[in-house]
Amino acid sequence: QKExxxxxxxxxVPEGAIASLNCTYSDRGSQSFxxxxxxxxxxxxxxxxxxxxxxxxxxxFTAQLNKASQYVSLLIRDSQPSDSATYLCAVNPPGGSxxxxxxxxxxxxxxx
Amino acid sequence: xxGVIQSPRHExxxxxxxVTLRCKPISxxxxxxxxxxxxxxxxxxxIYFNNNVPIDDSGMPExxxxxxxxxxxxxxxxxxxxxxxxxxxxxxxxxxTSGISTxxxxxxxxxxxxxL
Numbered sequence: 085q086k087e088x089x090x091x092x093x094x095x096x097v098p099e100g101a102i103a104s105l106n107c108t109y110s111d112r113g114s115q116s117f118x119x120x121x122x123x124x125x126x127x128x129x130x131x132x133x134x135x136x137x138x139x140x141x142x143x144x145f146t147a148q149l150n151k152a153s154q155y156v157s158l159l160i161r162d163s164q165p166s167d168s169a170t171y172l173c174a175v176n177p178p179g180g181s182x183x184x185x186x187x188x189x190x191x192x193x194x195x196x
Numbered sequence: 197x198x199g200v201i202q203s204p205r206h207e208x209x210x211x212x213x214x215v216t217l218r219c220k221p222i223s224x225x226x227x228x229x230x231x232x233x234x235x236x237x238x239x240x241x242x243i244y245f246n247n248n249v250p251i252d253d254s255g256m257p258e259x260x261x262x263x264x265x266x267x268x269x270x271x272x273x274x275x276x277x278x279x280x281x282x283x284x285x286x287x288x289x290x291x292x293t294s295g296i297s298t299x300x301x302x303x304x305x306x307x308x309x310x311x312l
Binding site (some may be wrong): 118126128129133168183186188189 | 229238
């Protein structure tokens with residue numbers, strides 16, 4: 085059973101702080117990892133993907149992957165109230181399948 | 197491109213009625229997915245198609261659910277008869293197949309279904 089685990093939150097951070105969102109997965113051979121943002125009442129939208137160990141930065145967002153420990157994280161620097169949303173972690177399994185397993189998401193609240 | 201299009205955006209029906217949800221994927225995308233999202237269970241994959249062919253429907257909860265993709269630009273998800281526990285947001289998503297594992301999914305706006 086493939087599992088992707090996230091703390092449901094809510095994670096509350098002040099504006100300007102760093103928000104750290106974490107995700108663990110059970111399938112050791114997983115290859116690709118995605119972070120989706122979902123605003124209330126809207127559909128998920130991709131914000132980052134990562135497939136190599138280490139860090140990947142895109143603007144205020146940094147994805148971190150540690151395959152040995154089977155976790156992936158998303159850091160949001162200089163958090164803004166507009167970052168308040170649910171963040172879904174998705175993991176592609178090994179074997180060339182492009183069908184991800186989604187976590188249930190972490191709710192982030194950035195307060196002014 | 198207009199993105200993934202779903203209709204209707206909201207549907208309210210009574211228990212026992214038939215419900216049909218519609219999806220138009222992004223042109224050129226080979227994969228189409230149907231998801232259901234609830235607070236209790238999160239985002240669940242119901243079924244997906246590759247080149248109009250259903251590949252995995254193991255997520256379809258019961259025989260009351262059926263999905264079709266008669267051509268590359270149209271898919272339907274049907275629930276007959278509907279039950280209150282089917283109330284959820286149903287998302288359609290499509291994905292290209294460029295051959296890399298980082299292909300991402302593009303979600304439609306969703307259909308919010310309420311079964312009374």
